Amino acid sequence: MSDISLRSRFRLGGTRARRLVLAVRIIAGSAIALFALTTPGFTSPISINALLNAISFIGCVAVGMTFITLTGNIMSLCLGATVSASALVFLASLSAGVLPAFLIAIAFGVIITAAQGALVGFFRANPILVSIAGLSLLIGGAALATGGQRIYPGGEGLQMFKGRVAGIPVEALYFFATVVIGQLILSWTRIGRVMVMVGSNPRAAYAAGVGPASAITVAYVLAGACSAVSGVLLAARYGSGDMELGAGYDYTAIAAVLVGGTAIQGGSGSVIRTLAGVTVIAIIEVVLLLRGFSQQLQYFITGLIVLAVIMLHTIGERR
Amino acid sequence: MPILAVEGATKRFGPNEVLKNVTLSLDAREIRAICGENGAGKSTLVKVFTGVHQVDDGIVLVDGKPTDIPSPQRAQELGIALVAQELSLAPALSVLDNIWLGNREVPLFHRRKALRERAKAALEKVGLGDLALETPVSQLSIGRRQLVELARMLTRDARVFILDEPTATLSDVEIERIFSALRALKAEGKSIIYITHRLGEVFEICDTVSVLRNGELVGTRRTAEIDRPHLMQMMLGRSMGEMYPRWETKPGGAMLEVKNLRVPPVVQNFNLTAERGMVICLAGQVGSGAIEVQRALAGLVADATGDITVLGQPMRLRSVPRSQAANVQFISEDRAGEGVFLRLRVGQNLVATRLSEHSRFGVLDHPRLRAAATRLAGAAGVDRGRLRSPADELSGGNQQKLAFGRAISDGEPEVLLMNEPTRGVDVGARAEIYRLIRQFCDRGYCLVMASSDIEEVLGMSDVIVSMYRGRQIASYRRGEADVQRVLADITHPVAAA
Numbered sequence: 125m126s127d128i129s130l131r132s133r134f135r136l137g138g139t140r141a142r143r144l145v146l147a148v149r150i151i152a153g154s155a156i157a158l159f160a161l162t163t164p165g166f167t168s169p170i171s172i173n174a175l176l177n178a179i180s181f182i183g184c185v186a187v188g189m190t191f192i193t194l195t196g197n198i199m200s201l202c203l204g205a206t207v208s209a210s211a212l213v214f215l216a217s218l219s220a221g222v223l224p225a226f227l228i229a230i231a232f233g234v235i236i237t238a239a240q241g242a243l244v245g246f247f248r249a250n251p252i253l254v255s256i257a258g259l260s261l262l263i264g265g266a267a268l269a270t271g272g273q274r275i276y277p278g279g280e281g282l283q284m285f286k287g288r289v290a291g292i293p294v295e296a297l298y299f300f301a302t303v304v305i306g307q308l309i310l311s312w313t314r315i316g317r318v319m320v321m322v323g324s325n326p327r328a329a330y331a332a333g334v335g336p337a338s339a340i341t342v343a344y345v346l347a348g349a350c351s352a353v354s355g356v357l358l359a360a361r362y363g364s365g366d367m368e369l370g371a372g373y374d375y376t377a378i379a380a381v382l383v384g385g386t387a388i389q390g391g392s393g394s395v396i397r398t399l400a401g402v403t404v405i406a407i408i409e410v411v412l413l414l415r416g417f418s419q420q421l422q423y424f425i426t427g428l429i430v431l432a433v434i435m436l437h438t439i440g441e442r443r
Numbered sequence: 444m445p446i447l448a449v450e451g452a453t454k455r456f457g458p459n460e461v462l463k464n465v466t467l468s469l470d471a472r473e474i475r476a477i478c479g480e481n482g483a484g485k486s487t488l489v490k491v492f493t494g495v496h497q498v499d500d501g502i503v504l505v506d507g508k509p510t511d512i513p514s515p516q517r518a519q520e521l522g523i524a525l526v527a528q529e530l531s532l533a534p535a536l537s538v539l540d541n542i543w544l545g546n547r548e549v550p551l552f553h554r555r556k557a558l559r560e561r562a563k564a565a566l567e568k569v570g571l572g573d574l575a576l577e578t579p580v581s582q583l584s585i586g587r588r589q590l591v592e593l594a595r596m597l598t599r600d601a602r603v604f605i606l607d608e609p610t611a612t613l614s615d616v617e618i619e620r621i622f623s624a625l626r627a628l629k630a631e632g633k634s635i636i637y638i639t640h641r642l643g644e645v646f647e648i649c650d651t652v653s654v655l656r657n658g659e660l661v662g663t664r665r666t667a668e669i670d671r672p673h674l675m676q677m678m679l680g681r682s683m684g685e686m687y688p689r690w691e692t693k694p695g696g697a698m699l700e701v702k703n704l705r706v707p708p709v710v711q712n713f714n715l716t717a718e719r720g721m722v723i724c725l726a727g728q729v730g731s732g733a734i735e736v737q738r739a740l741a742g743l744v745a746d747a748t749g750d751i752t753v754l755g756q757p758m759r760l761r762s763v764p765r766s767q768a769a770n771v772q773f774i775s776e777d778r779a780g781e782g783v784f785l786r787l788r789v790g791q792n793l794v795a796t797r798l799s800e801h802s803r804f805g806v807l808d809h810p811r812l813r814a815a816a817t818r819l820a821g822a823a824g825v826d827r828g829r830l831r832s833p834a835d836e837l838s839g840g841n842q843q844k845l846a847f848g849r850a851i852s853d854g855e856p857e858v859l860l861m862n863e864p865t866r867g868v869d870v871g872a873r874a875e876i877y878r879l880i881r882q883f884c885d886r887g888y889c890l891v892m893a894s895s896d897i898e899e900v901l902g903m904s905d906v907i908v909s910m911y912r913g914r915q916i917a918s919y920r921r922g923e924a925d926v927q928r929v930l931a932d933i934t935h936p937v938a939a940a
Contacts, residue, residue: 314798314805321795324784331743331773331781332796332849333763391786 145440149385156407163411171410173293178406180295181354183399185373186380187306188350190398191343194310195336196323196390197244197251199378200344202258203351206233207370209262210355212270215277215365222281226356233352234345236262241344245337266367274366285360295357302350306395315342324391379430380405388437405429444507446471446634447492447523447603451501454487454658461487463658464501469603474625474635476645476666478678479655480896482867485638488655489605492636493525494518524601526592526609534581538566541580542595565594568631569624586617590624597628604628605636610644622648640895641728642671643934656680675926679898686874687902688881692921695719698889699740699771699858704749706735709913713749717858717889717906722880725893726900727910727933733893734776735913737860740891741773742766753858767796769858772850776862776893782846783834790816790830793823793848815853823848824875840872847879856887864892865899877903897929909933 160166185203192200214229240258243249287294310316318339322329326336354373359365384401386393405426412422448468454461462484469475479485490496491503494512502509505521512518518525532541542562543549549558559576566574569590580588589609596604606625610618625635625648637649645652646666654661654677661677697716704713710732717723725733739747742763751758758769766773775781784792793816794801801811813830820827823844829837834845843864850859864880865873880890880903894900900907907919909932916932 312807312809314802314807317791317798317807321784321787321791324786325781327781328775328784331741331763331775333742333767334795334798387786391784 141440145436148436153404156404160407160411163414165414166411171414174413175406175410176293176296178409179402180293180299181358182373182376182380182406183299183402184302184350184354184357185370186377186398186402187302187395188347189374189377189381190306190384190386190393190395191310191319191346192251193378193381193386193388194323194390194393195319195340195343196326197340197343198388198390199252199374199381200237200240200255200258200347201252201374202237202240202255202262203347203377204370204373204375205259205262205266205367206236206348206351207355207358207373208365208367209233209236209266210352211359211365211369212266212275212367214352214356214359215275218277222284226285229356229359230349230352233348233355235348237344237348237351238341241341241347242337244344245340263367270366274364276364282360282363285357295361298353298357302353303395303399306346306350309346310395315339319343320391322391323387323389376405376426377402379426382430382433382437388434445469445504446506448504448507449488449491449498449501450504452488452491452498452503453500454484454491454496455499461658462491462498465655465658465660466501467653467660467663468504469634469636471602471632471634472629473651474629474637474649476637476639476649476652477655478639478642478645478652478674480678480898482657483655483678484658485655486607487658489525489607489636489638492518492523492603492605494523519599519601522600522602523605524596524599524603525605525607526589526596527607532580532588532592532595535579537577537579538562538574538583538591539576541591542566542598544595546599548599561598562594565597566591568597568627569593570620570627584617586613586620589613589621593624593628601633603634603636605638607638608640609637610639610641618644641934642674642930645674646671654678671927671930686877686898688878690881690885692905693720695721695887695889698754699891700750700752701736701740702750704736704739704747704751706732706739706744706747709735710739711913713915715891715908717891719856719887719889720884721889721905722884722903723889723891723906723908724900724904725891725908725910726895726897726929727893728895730912731895731910731933732913733895733910734862736910737773737862737891737893740766740771741860742771743773770852770855771858771860772796772852774846774850774859774861774864776866778839778842778846778867783842785833785835787834788831789820789825789834789837789845792834792845793819793825793830795849818853819848819851822851824879838872839867840876843868843872843876844879847876851883851888856883856889859883859888859890861890861892863894863896865896895933897926897933900929901926 165171185207188203189199210229210233213232214225217225217228236258240254243254244251285294289297318334321334322336322339329336355370358369380402381398382388383404384397386397408425409422412425445468450466452462452465465488477485477488487496491498494515494517497513503512504510512521533544536544539559539562542565543558562576566572571587571590571594580591583591593604609621628635639645649666651663651665652674653663656678661680695718698719699717701713701715705711713736725736727733738744739760740751742761742765745761747760749760751760753769753771756769758771759765779785784795790813794812797815798807801808801815816830817827820830825841825844825848834842837845864876868876884890901924905921907924907929909916909929911933
């Protein structure tokens with residue numbers, strides 16, 4: 125048993141499962157593409173537009189979720205509520221002007237998730253439980269603050285968050301900007317690399333002298349900022365807001381992260397992958413819609429896809 | 444007639460033969476030690492007996508009849524019971540419940556009294572007659588838990604008890620209790636397979652000993668007919684010179700000084716002066732404190748105290764970055780758990796601790812990182828063609844080189860704290876790692892290593908510090924120590940009384 129043969133065995137063993145997973149991905153991707161392109165009306169400007177919109181709102185949240193998943197904290201159940209709450213904050217502070225309101229909303233989202241990140245990072249609290257607590261606090265707090273009413277603010281200048289530039293919906297531009305910035309943070313900054321290290325192996329990160337706590341907190345900060353962007357876009361689009369606005373976004377976002385191929389255990393994945401994941405899910409939804417399937421069936425199919433992807437990951441990790 | 448035997452047992456994982464044509468048999472009323480280095484095949488053999496693995500070639504015989512053991516359940520039905528290092532008791536449940544937990548003989552509606560009586564009888568046989576059946580297992584010491592586990596196996600009519608390093612974490616008194624329980628089982632007609640690293644125990648409690656090396660059976664001897672050096676020779680199978688580099692000890696002046704190091708609850712007062720260019724080995728078993736000293740110096744122990752100086756500068760404990768700033772780097776014995784980022788690439792692993800050096804305002808300088816990774820790979824003997832492969836595709840030996848590459852520096856010589864440098868590393872890569880260590884000591888590094896591998900300790904060290912239960916027993920210069928003395932120090936030191 126020379127070192128060489130042992131090495132090649134492991135290499136083969138490791139990549140064989142990975143190759144299988146890759147093959148399944150490619151086949152599934154092609155099938156979806158084929159399915160989409162043969163659906164009448166899929167390539168029409170209207171459905172492409174719908175697709176871009178669907179991608180944008182969910183996509184920002186999914187990019188934020190990517191950071192949480194990557195650092196090994198699975199997911200946050202609070203991001204949907206953060207979307208809604210920052211939309212409310214944005215609408216409520218519109219009287220100060222659009223740009224200040226935007227910044228206030230982002231700051232609000234960041235504060236909400238930074239607090240959770242600090243609990244998870246510094247006190248090693250369970251991320252899922254912390255996010256459930258955060259969700260309750262947000263919903264309760266919003267009900268107290270708004271008296272349970274929808275908000276319809278007056279205000280001008282929301283054009284910078286809706287409409288189109290060169291035929292592309294503005295929402296999509298904000299989303300793509302979020303993707304680019306997110307990926308740059310991940311692959312070009314020290315803290316981005318540390319996040320991946322922490323997700324891959326928190327004990328090794330600690331032993332290597334890079335603090336897991338601050339990296340985890342930063343991941344949550346980014347998740348909050350991304351969710352707030354989504355909240356602002358939604359608020360601008362509908363011109364009003366309540367806590368239902370982002371409900372269920374966390375679930376679709378984690379689905380997109382997983383479909384994209386980011387490992388649920390953390391330590392492997394990227395924002396670009398999440399972009400792919402969110403696109404796939406949006407395509408499926410639009411296609412189902414065009415073919416006349418109900419909303420309920422869409423949920424059903426999304427659930428099946430997430431299950432399939434999780435199984436695929438399990439196979440890929442197996443030796 | 445032997446109660447349990449294997450003939451020509453061969454087990455492969457891919458092209459890798461971990462058991463090669465092993466033949467051995469165990470009689471009733473026999474306590475059999477199985478010895479061998481890490482990776483010799485001991486645990487694979489145990490897994491064959493307990494139905495976790497099946498042999499590729501050869502046969503397993505129970506009561507002289509060829510028998511398949513396709514599952515751990517079947518092994519239990521055949522009366523083969525494993526007392527693993529990780530005990531399988533449920534801490535929150537009582538002794539009584541643990542004894543009957545998962546026993547399929549017990550019907551849903553049963554007479555509690557009969558179960559109590561049988562449990563009591565079994566506990567008496569292992570020397571726990573005084574133990575109240577309602578005591579929660581969590582209140583028992585590890586040693587007593589092992590005895591409860593033995594009693595549990597007894598109620599299942601086990602005939603062969605397999606103990607995997609039962610004494611590794613026990614005190615002398617507890618070890619003595621286990622031994623008397625084993626003698627009692629033997630008197631009952633039971634057979635015992637006893638896996639251990641402690642050669643003293645082989646002679647104290649076992650009737651016979653089988654030695655495995657690289658998956659092959661070297662031989663089986665009666666302990667009465669063999670002595671310790673002979674047993675060592677069987678285990679190692681080669682002169683130590685081929686494995687280890689030759690070198691001249693060149694004292695280079697104190698590099699690391701440790702005074703009054705306390706690492707609660709194990710280490711009370713540890714002192715050490717480590718010189719530049721030297722390999723200092725802390726020799727000790729699990730619980731000796733050697734690993735704890737290393738972790739404390741690395742900054743990983745929250746309540747460690749002591750006066751540490753590196754090259755005359757004081758170094759504060761309890762923070763990994765501070766230890767690193769003092770050029771003290773740590774290489775964990777637990778590669779997968781704490782050492783290597785398995786999902787990251789090899790290159791990313793190599794630069795994991797140097798991101799700040801190679802970034803400006805928090806933005807990574809990728810060309811410099813790549814250059815650093817390539818340089819470090821070259822220095823540590825990691826294949827440069829694999830910098831972009833995930834680290835989990837590397838073999839154990841290459842992962843260890845990777846961990847070493849991450850710890851060394853481009854510039855100033857450092858103090859390296861390395862635990863169990865060759866655990867899970869095959870023989871060829873071992874020699875490479877030893878050469879690597881020596882090579883860096885020649886460049887002025889100081890290497891402190893904690894090891895429970897006596898052969899390695901004697902083959903690599905300039906200074907050996909033997910440790911037992913948190914205390915330094917003795918210190919030897921190179922050439923002063925021999926296997927017996929170090930083994931005696933780290934197992935049952937004379938001075939320990």
